[in-house]
Amino acid sequence: MSGSYLEATRRSGKLFERAKKVFAGGVNHNARFYQPYPLFVNKAKAQHIWDADGNRYTDYWMGHMALILGHSPKPVVDALRGQISHGTHYGMGSSLSVELAEEVQKSVPCAEMMRFCNTGAEATMYLVRLARGYTGKRTVIKMAGGWHGYNTELNKGVHRPFDKSESAGILEEEQAFVKNVRFNDLEAAERAVREAAEDTALIFLEPVLGAGGCVPAEPDYLRGLRELADKHGVLLAFDEIITGFRVSLGGAQGFYGVTPDLASFGKVAGGGLPLGLVAGRKEIVSLADPNRKERFVSIGGGTFSENPLSMAAGLATVRHLRRHAGSVYPELDKAGRDAREAVDRAFAEEGVVAHTTGLGSLFLTHFGVDPKNAEESAGGDKKARLDYCLELMSKGIFILPGHPGGISTCHTPQDLKELAEQSGKFAARLAKKR
Ligand SMILES: Cc1ncc(COP(=O)(O)O)c(C=O)c1O
Known part of the structure; x- marks a missing residue:
């Protein structure tokens, strides 16, 4: 130019x-x-x-x-060319979705079980629901500046002053159980957990704060959060929608060597096509099994979940990343x-x-x-x-x-x-x- x-x-x-x-x-x-x-x-x-x-x-x-x-990398273009003549949407599972999930399972430490959806915002919404369903508790501690998509509850404290809703049209009640704490500040997280230990379901953060300034977590911070969560019976989850398959094959959890209970993925995992993914410990994610005798946690993905084009693009990308x-x-x-x-x-x-x-x-x-x-x-x-x-x-x-x-x-x-x-x-x- x-x-x-x-x-x-x-x-x-x-x-x-x-x-x-x-x-x-x-x-x-x-x-x-x-x-x-x-x-x-x-x-x-x-x-x-x-x-x-x-x-x-x-x-x-x-x-x-x-x-x-x-x-448009060659492995993805070839996979999409092949897939498009076999159908652009099934509204059913396919070998592609099982294969992509198996690749994710082999790559990501916490991904014992998962569900696909279409966007990161959906994945973080389901993640919170799973955490609350599993713990029976309400409060979610997130980071000031933490962005988790246009998800209603978590759309709070992303920008200054870091403790208010980001949007008109969201009820105060909808975000009443979401607390923001300062990133990279273990004491702030400890204080927040102590204040509501009986009712805290989850500590949820991006291991590299994205919209909040591309700031990586200090290694001791994530280890400290893991210990804090374990001590108080709180779940720890990473939003790996930026870091997943980017900072290492195993995402930030692979890079830092700290395994969360749950994690959300999107972006790279979809190889350039729409994809969201919530993954985590089997004991937690299996609560979404609709065949459970007890009350299950109803999470999506929705009409377009495991769309075969997204699955083909994601599979070509993740396979390439695993191989290389x-x-x-x-x-x-x-x-x-x-x-x-x-x-x-x-x-x-x-x-x-x-x-x-x-x-x-x-x-x-x-x-x-x-x-x-x-x-x-x-x-x-x-x-x-x-x-x-x-x-x-x-x-x-x-x-x-x-x-x-x-x-x-x-x-x-x-x-x-x-x-x-x-x-x-x-x-x-x-x-x-x-
Ligand atoms: C860390 C993080 N979480 C969640 C999201 C939301 O993902 P999506 O835009 O696919 O809904 C984004 C998107 O930029 C993100 O960076």
């Missing part, structure tokens, strides 16, 4: 004007909007996307972090570490205070802060962050402003070098202005 964002993305601008007339706010996910208007994408392949004006970008948003093998785990994850870890360090160095050389957080292939650059939790992340300079992302876009690099970037197996060392170089150029201009 050459020229300014407005000049180079005129068609996206026009599409946004039309989109505003049909979609509230012109978007179908709040995260997709940024000023002055978001790009509209026409095409994607490997590590690239092309916008409506034909500009090509090296893409680090990667389908909302759902793509780890890049856009020995090279994929060390390479992605190195790429992520190198990228975070190179970007930070580029800013430091110009005297700009910026810190890139993340884990494995995930990264997010913060201006003015080096956050350990969502409160600190929210204190960063948002204008600098938007300017940085728009500037990168004008140089052909796409990071969705304010959101983590995800490196895929298609990104090359040259792509990452370019990211660091363009960060350095932006840093130099920013330093001059200040």
Whole structure:
């Protein structure tokens, strides 16, 4: 792309004007909007996307972090081509769903049993229901800044002031048993559990806070939460919708070596097609068996659960990851570490205070802060962050402003070098202005 964002993305601008007339706010996910208007994408392949004006970008948003093998990787395209002529939806189980579940079971420590659904929000909703059904208790402790999808109950305290509902139209009563505590703060979790020990069903968190700033849990924190949960008879669950199959084959639980009782998955596990998954200890997930004599926990998935296209794409992806785990994850870890360090160095050389957080292939650059939790992340300079992302876009690099970037197996060392170089150029201009 050459020229300014407005000049180079005129068609996206026009599409946004039309989109505003049909979609509230012109978007179908709040995260997709940024000023002055978001790009509209026409095409994607490997590590690239092309916008409506034909500009090509090296893409680090990667389908909302759902793509780890890049856009339209061969194993997924072949699987989908084969499947599409055998039916796009059965509304019944198939060998594909059993095979994908078996692959998940072999990969993820806590996944003794599971259920498929279609989105991450559904998976987290079912997870909470299972936890309450199993424990007979009500309170859910989540993290300030923790995002678990547009799930009614958990849509609380994602943004400042971190203890209020995110939305009009949600009753206070619906979130009355959801408490937010500070991430990476074991004492805060301990206090919350002690306050309601008799009634706490679950501690639920993203092991890498995503929307809350791409902040990884400190290893002792997760171990501490595991001990805390065990001590008080509370369940521990990880939302692995970002980290699952991304930070290791076994997700964050594999990476940190801390096994939760339940976990939610989506994104990478669906290979770029819609998928949600709730997994966990058999004793808990089997409560959803409708043939139980006792009252069962009624969870979905719904009309499109185990849709064969999602199953085929997920299976092709997870199989590929299992076969190549020995090279994929060390390479992605190195790429992520190198990228975070190179970007930070580029800013430091110009005297700009910026810190890139993340884990494995995930990264997010913060201006003015080096956050350990969502409160600190929210204190960063948002204008600098938007300017940085728009500037990168004008140089052909796409990071969705304010959101983590995800490196895929298609990104090359040259792509990452370019990211660091363009960060350095932006840093130099920013330093001059200040
Ligand atoms: C950690 C986390 N949980 C849950 C969700 C919700 O998933 P979905 O958008 O598929 O409903 C997301 C989506 O971004 C997420 O990042």
